[in-house]
Amino acid sequence: MEKQKLSVLVLAVVFGGMALFPPFLLSQYWLHVMIISLFYVMMASSWNLIAGYTGQVSFAHAAFAGIGAYASGILSVFFGLSPWLGIPIGSAVSALLGLAVGYLCIRMGGIYLSLTTLGFSEILRIIITNEDNWTRGTMGLQVPGLFAEYSKTSYYYLFLVVAILVLILLYRLIHSDLGLSFRAVLNDETAASSSGINTVRIRIIAFTISSAIAGLAGGLYGHYVMLISPDVPSLGQMFLVLAMAVIGGMGSFAGPIIGAFLLEILSEYIRIYGEYHVLFYGLVALTITRFAPDGLMAVAGKFSGKKRVGVETL
Amino acid sequence: MSHNNNPHFENSPILLKGEKVSKLFGGLVAVKEVDFHILQGEIVGLIGPNGAGKTTLFNLIGGLFHPSTGAIRFEGADITALKPVQICHKGIARTYQIVRPFLKMNCLENVLIGIIGRPQREKSKKKEEEEASEFLRFVGLGGKERVMSADLTLIDKKRLEMARALACGPRLLLLDEVMAGLNPTEINQALELVEIIRGQFKITLFWIEHVMGAIMKASNRIIVLDQGQKIMEGSPERVVADPRVIEAYLGENHAYGKGN
Numbered sequence: 029m030e031k032q033k034l035s036v037l038v039l040a041v042v043f044g045g046m047a048l049f050p051p052f053l054l055s056q057y058w059l060h061v062m063i064i065s066l067f068y069v070m071m072a073s074s075w076n077l078i079a080g081y082t083g084q085v086s087f088a089h090a091a092f093a094g095i096g097a098y099a100s101g102i103l104s105v106f107f108g109l110s111p112w113l114g115i116p117i118g119s120a121v122s123a124l125l126g127l128a129v130g131y132l133c134i135r136m137g138g139i140y141l142s143l144t145t146l147g148f149s150e151i152l153r154i155i156i157t158n159e160d161n162w163t164r165g166t167m168g169l170q171v172p173g174l175f176a177e178y179s180k181t182s183y184y185y186l187f188l189v190v191a192i193l194v195l196i197l198l199y200r201l202i203h204s205d206l207g208l209s210f211r212a213v214l215n216d217e218t219a220a221s222s223s224g225i226n227t228v229r230i231r232i233i234a235f236t237i238s239s240a241i242a243g244l245a246g247g248l249y250g251h252y253v254m255l256i257s258p259d260v261p262s263l264g265q266m267f268l269v270l271a272m273a274v275i276g277g278m279g280s281f282a283g284p285i286i287g288a289f290l291l292e293i294l295s296e297y298i299r300i301y302g303e304y305h306v307l308f309y310g311l312v313a314l315t316i317t318r319f320a321p322d323g324l325m326a327v328a329g330k331f332s333g334k335k336r337v338g339v340e341t342l
Numbered sequence: 343m344s345h346n347n348n349p350h351f352e353n354s355p356i357l358l359k360g361e362k363v364s365k366l367f368g369g370l371v372a373v374k375e376v377d378f379h380i381l382q383g384e385i386v387g388l389i390g391p392n393g394a395g396k397t398t399l400f401n402l403i404g405g406l407f408h409p410s411t412g413a414i415r416f417e418g419a420d421i422t423a424l425k426p427v428q429i430c431h432k433g434i435a436r437t438y439q440i441v442r443p444f445l446k447m448n449c450l451e452n453v454l455i456g457i458i459g460r461p462q463r464e465k466s467k468k469k470e471e472e473e474a475s476e477f478l479r480f481v482g483l484g485g486k487e488r489v490m491s492a493d494l495t496l497i498d499k500k501r502l503e504m505a506r507a508l509a510c511g512p513r514l515l516l517l518d519e520v521m522a523g524l525n526p527t528e529i530n531q532a533l534e535l536v537e538i539i540r541g542q543f544k545i546t547l548f549w550i551e552h553v554m555g556a557i558m559k560a561s562n563r564i565i566v567l568d569q570g571q572k573i574m575e576g577s578p579e580r581v582v583a584d585p586r587v588i589e590a591y592l593g594e595n596h597a598y599g600k601g602n
Contacts, residue, residue: 205458205467208447212455215444222404224430224459224510279446 035282036199043192051181059180065292066187067249070194072272072284074241077198079270080279081207082234083214085138087266088129088145089242091152092122094261096243097250101171102162104251111174115247119240126239130232137217149263157258168257171250183252190248194241199281201237210234214279271309275316277323286324350562354381357514357546358403358434363412365398365570372398374570375412380514385540385547387561387578389554391590394567396550397439400516403548404436405429416514431461435512437503439519439550443491450487452502453477456509477505481535497523504535508543515539517549521556529556536560558582566590 051059075089099121100114109117129148133141156163163169175182201207209230212220221227250256259265268291276287294312298305320327358380365373373395380386388396401407403414405426413422416432424432435456444452453474457463465473478484481501486494491502500520507515521532533556539545551557557564558578566574566581568590574581581587 205454208451208454209458211447211451212444215446216442218406218426219438219442219444220455220459221426222406222430222436223456223506224427224461225455226427 039195039282039285043188043195046188047185047192051184056180059184061293061296063180063183063187063252065289066191067245067252068269068272068288068292069191069285070241070245071269072276072288073195073198073281074238074245075269076273076278076284077201077210077241078234078238080273080284081202081210081214082231083137084133084231084235085142086129086133086145086235086238087142087263087270088149088152089238089269090263090266091145091149091261092126092239092242093246093249093265094152094156094256094258095125096122096246097256097260098156098163098169099243100247101169101250101256104172105169106162111172111247111251115244115251118247119244122243122246123236123240126242127232127236129239130235133235134228134231146263149261149266153258153261153263156261163256163258166258168255171254171256173254174248174251187248187252190244194244195285198241202281206230206233271313275313275323277325280323280325280329283323283325290324351381351384354383356380357382357384357417358548359415360399360403361413361415363399363402363409363414365395365402365407366410371570373402373409373567376567376570376572378565378572378575380546380548382513382546383540383544384562385536385549385560387557387564388548388550388567389552389557389564389581390567393569394590395570396567397518398570399567400436400518400548400550403429403434403516427459430459430510430512433511433513434516435507435510435514436516437500437507437518437520441496441499441503443494443499443502443506445492446490448488448490449478449483449494449502449505450474452491453505453509456506456511460511474505474509477509478502480508480538481505482531497528508539508545512545514546514548517547517551519550519552521551521553524553529553532556533560554582 046062054062071089071093075086078084078086096115096118098118100111100118103109103114103117104111129145133144136144157165159165174186202210209220209225212223212225213227213230217227246260249260272287272291273284274287275291276285277283291309295305298308301308316323356379360376360378362375362377363373364371364375376399388399390396398407402409405421405424405428408423413420415421416434419432421429421432444455450471454470457470457474463470475484475487478487481504483498483501483505486498491499494502504517504520521529524532536547537560540547549557561578563576564578564581565572566587573586573590574584576584
């Protein structure tokens with residue numbers, strides 16, 4: 029219990045520090061890195077909800093971010109809707125499609141669910157790439173920003189506030205009865221079912237919430253970079269999110285947050301090596317899976333004298 | 343089947359009833375046209391040699407599999423086609439022969455799942471946690487609330503499963519070999535628990551057990567399965583004396599002898 033509080037405290041200090049730190053001390057470049065990191069914090073944490081807590085390793089998470097981004101983008105470009113309204117609508121669209129995909133995957137476990145979501149993700153990317161009228165294909169859809177006057181500082185605070193709210197929501201969810209049911213489903217679906225847990229409902233709820241958050245993050249991202257391309261719902265993006273969650277520690281609350289910051293900041297440093305940065309990622313992933321298969325948070329847990337890392341502790 | 347072999351419960355209503363229940367796995371007949379019934383308040387033992395279909399029958403009652411033919415009724419309602427979660431909500435809880443606790447959750451959380459899974463809940467979270475603790479104390483796991491269930495011994499894992507099953511608030515409890523591996527003292531403790539479960543909790547018990555002494559001592563009635571079929575049913579005294587039962591058990595030994 030105390031370690032759980034400790035990890036919350038550490039996160040509170042980190043995010044509190046980010047809120048209080050005067051952004052003008054950061055260069056525009058680092059401000060951008062922090063904003064993108066916060067986008068990945070939302071992505072990796074919400075993916076962790078389905079993969080880490082209910083065991084549904086979905087490859088459609090980037091696709092749901094793309095749905096949120098394109099839905100909001102199309103609404104603002106073609107219907108003149110304010111992005112402030114478009115983003116929640118995009119998130120709702122993602123939630124609905126998440127509900128549908130989640131429902132489709134009820135009877136699937138493990139690799140079959142992964143393959144189905146992978147297929148969904150690729151179909152979506154191909155549609156977006158080949159469509160021209162609404163998505164502008166590979167050229168990308170130019171969308172308006174959220175603020176009348178472009179300022180990275182405003183975006184920084186917006187992303188920070190939304191990310192904190194998302195994390196509070198996820199934290200409360202994970203530590204609620206619903207969260208406990210998520211973990212029971214992950215541990216043993218059959219035993220959970222015969223203990224009175226409606227596992228179908230639990231899995232769909234997790235999928236829907238997680239997709240809604242991905243849609244929200246995607247929408248914010250789209251109106252920040254102001255150019256939505258098929259890269260948003262790409263598998264490359266998906267694997268980056270996956271790597272963040274796995275390296276940080278799947279099934280722990282703080283893991284994906286740490287992983288998101290770490291990999292995003294790291295990628296800025298290794299960017300100069302061009303295509304070799306993929307090799308570098310591979311090495312990091314390899315090292316982690318060899319020496320800390322449960323992620324960095326598990327290592328941190330070990331050092332603080334804890335044998336096993338569960339939600340309880342971190 | 344008449345009830346008169348069990349005079350204590352002849353006025354009790356039928357809680358669970360199976361009518362010609364069969365289960366085929368491909369060409370293999372695991373359970374063949376088994377008729378059975380459990381009266382309210384009874385403790386009924388299910389015995390038989392390995393591979394007789396005992397656990398399969400439990401899985402059919404629990405909704406893990408569905409019978410190929412036949413019907414199962416609980417409190418008069420047809421539960422043949424229901425899913426495990428629905429069957430649990432109807433009032434049947436169970437333990438597993440090969441234990442299935444939630445390994446990455448602590449003992450308290452394991453039992454809480456049973457309480458969370460109830461169709462009706464009204465208590466506060468704190469009260470539910472207290473109730474879960476009580477179930478843990480009852481099965482002898484008091485003080486282990488925060489211990490991860492993966493760190494428990496096999497026997498304690500079985501106890502934990504029993505606590506989780508009780509937390510579901512069942513009217514019928516299916517216990518699958520909960521006493522395997524216990525020493526004589528522990529078996530006596532377990533038998534006391536069984537009596538309390540029936541006497542105080544008013545839960546009817548249907549249990550599979552290989553520990554003959556225990557099942558003979560505690561059961562009101564025993565059903566014997568062999569090769570998927572019910573070969574005998576009656577009071578413990580009648581069952582142990584029955585030549586068919588002796589043959590089913592000795593026949594197994596005989597078969598092993600032939601194999602050499």
